[in-house]
Amino acid sequence: MIELNRHYAELKDSYLFYNIAQKTKAYLAAHPGTHLLRLGIGDVSQPLCPAVIDALHEAVNDQAAKDTFHGYMPECGAPFLRETIAAHYKKRGVELGADEVFVSSGASDELGDILDLFDRSAAAMVIEPAYPAYVDANVMAGRRIVHLSSGRENGFLPSPDESIDADILYICSPNNPTGAVFTREQLQAWVDFANRRGAVILFDAAYEAYIEDETLPHSIFELEGARTCAIEICSLSKTAGFTGTRLGYTVIPNTLERGGLHLNAMWVRNRTTKTNGISYILQKGGAAAFTDEGRAQIKEQIALYKRNAKTLTDALDRIGLWYCGGHNAPYVWLHCPDGTDSWTFFDFLLREAQIVGTPGAGFGECGEGFFRFSTFGDPDDTAEAARRLTALLR
Numbered sequence: 001m002i003e004l005n006r007h008y009a010e011l012k013d014s015y016l017f018y019n020i021a022q023k024t025k026a027y028l029a030a031h032p033g034t035h036l037l038r039l040g041i042g043d044v045s046q047p048l049c050p051a052v053i054d055a056l057h058e059a060v061n062d063q064a065a066k067d068t069f070h071g072y073m074p075e076c077g078a079p080f081l082r083e084t085i086a087a088h089y090k091k092r093g094v095e096l097g098a099d100e101v102f103v104s105s106g107a108s109d110e111l112g113d114i115l116d117l118f119d120r121s122a123a124a125m126v127i128e129p130a131y132p133a134y135v136d137a138n139v140m141a142g143r144r145i146v147h148l149s150s151g152r153e154n155g156f157l158p159s160p161d162e163s164i165d166a167d168i169l170y171i172c173s174p175n176n177p178t179g180a181v182f183t184r185e186q187l188q189a190w191v192d193f194a195n196r197r198g199a200v201i202l203f204d205a206a207y208e209a210y211i212e213d214e215t216l217p218h219s220i221f222e223l224e225g226a227r228t229c230a231i232e233i234c235s236l237s238k239t240a241g242f243t244g245t246r247l248g249y250t251v252i253p254n255t256l257e258r259g260g261l262h263l264n265a266m267w268v269r270n271r272t273t274k275t276n277g278i279s280y281i282l283q284k285g286g287a288a289a290f291t292d293e294g295r296a297q298i299k300e301q302i303a304l305y306k307r308n309a310k311t312l313t314d315a316l317d318r319i320g321l322w323y324c325g326g327h328n329a330p331y332v333w334l335h336c337p338d339g340t341d342s343w344t345f346f347d348f349l350l351r352e353a354q355i356v357g358t359p360g361a362g363f364g365e366c367g368e369g370f371f372r373f374s375t376f377g378d379p380d381d382t383a384e385a386a387r388r389l390t391a392l393l394r
Helices: 006-010 016-030 050-062 079-091 107-117 132-140 184-197 263-274 280-288 292-319 342-353 379-393
Strands: 101-104 124-128 145-149 168-172 200-204 230-235 248-251 323-325 331-335 370-374
Touching: 006 132, 016 342, 050 280, 050 292, 079 101, 079 248, 079 280, 101 107, 107 132, 107 200, 107 230, 107 248, 107 263, 124 132, 132 145, 168 184, 184 200, 292 323, 292 331, 292 379, 342 370, 342 379
Parallel strands: 124 145, 124 168, 168 200, 200 230
Antiparallel strands: 101 248, 230 248, 323 331, 331 370
16 A cells, blocks of 8 residues: 655644634624625735736736747746846845746745755754744655744744754744844844754745835845855745735755755756746836835835734724834734633634634634734725724723
C-alpha cells in the first residue's frame, strides 16, 4: 500500500479562516438578510487601479495578434518586470540585479514553495502570533518548529537571543496579525543573529507599502549584512489589489550561500523545473503598478485603507482598549476586554454587533486574549463597525 505524508495528520483540524467562514455561514442561515460588517479576512475591497486595468487590457489585445502574441514566459519572470522591480528598489537606495528578482504567483504560494531550498532537518523559527501558513507549511514538511513568543511586554517585536535553535527564521514586518513594525535597530539585530548562526531569514514584506514612518525599513535589504542571510518575499495583493489576480515577487541575492550552494541558483533550478512562469497578461499588469501613474493611484487606495485604520483606532481610543498596529500597517491588534478569550469575543461581536473579526487564538497560543481587525473593508462598513463597537464596549 502506498505510504502517504502522515504529517498532514499533525495539522489542526481546520484552517482559521475556514472556521470563521463556517461560523458566519451559520449565523447568516439563522438570520437571513443580515448585512455583516466584515473586518476579518484580509481581502481588499477596492478594484485594481486604472493604470493596471489599462495594462491588462493592452496585454489581452497583444495576445490577439500574431506579432505581439506571447506563449510561455520565462520561468523566473519576464525581464521587463524583473528590471522594473529592481529599479523600484533602487529608488529606495537598495541595489539589486534583475536576476535577483523572481516573479511569483503571490507571497502565500512562495512562502510554501521556498521551503524546497532547505533540508527537512532545518528547524524553522516562527514568531507568534503568526500567519498560520508559516506553521502549517513546515508541519506538512515534517520540520521541527521553534515557537518564539511575543506579547504586549515587547510590543509583539521580540529580539533574538543565542538560545534560539533554528535555521529558517520567519520575520514579517509590518506584521500579520499584530500590525507591529520592526525598527531599523531591531531588524539589524535579527540580521546579525542570522549571519552569526548561518541561518536564513524569510522576510515577509507583503505590507511594506503601509509604512508611513520613513525611519522604519521597508525592505530587509536596507540593513547591513542582509544580502548574506535573507530572502525577501513580497506581494502585490495588499499593495495594488491583486488578491484575485495573484502576482508577487521574491528577492534572493546572488551573495546568499550556505554549504557551498548558492540559493539564487538553486531557486532558478527549482522554478525552471516546477513552473512554467506567470502569464504575460498578469506581468504586464504588475509592471504598470510600478509606473509613476500606477504608484500614485495605488497610494490613493492605500490612503483609503489607512483612513479605515484611523476610524478603528479612534474608536478603540474612545473605548479605552489597548491595541497596536493600524499606524504603519493595515491590521489593528487589540486586547479583548474584561479577560474574554478570543473566540468568545468573536461570537459576542457577531451576535451583538454583526461584526466579523479574527480571533487571536488562530495565530498561535500567544494570540489568545487578542483580536485582529482588517482595515481592507468598505469605508462605510468600517465606520459603522466603529460606531457599533463604541456603543457596545464604551
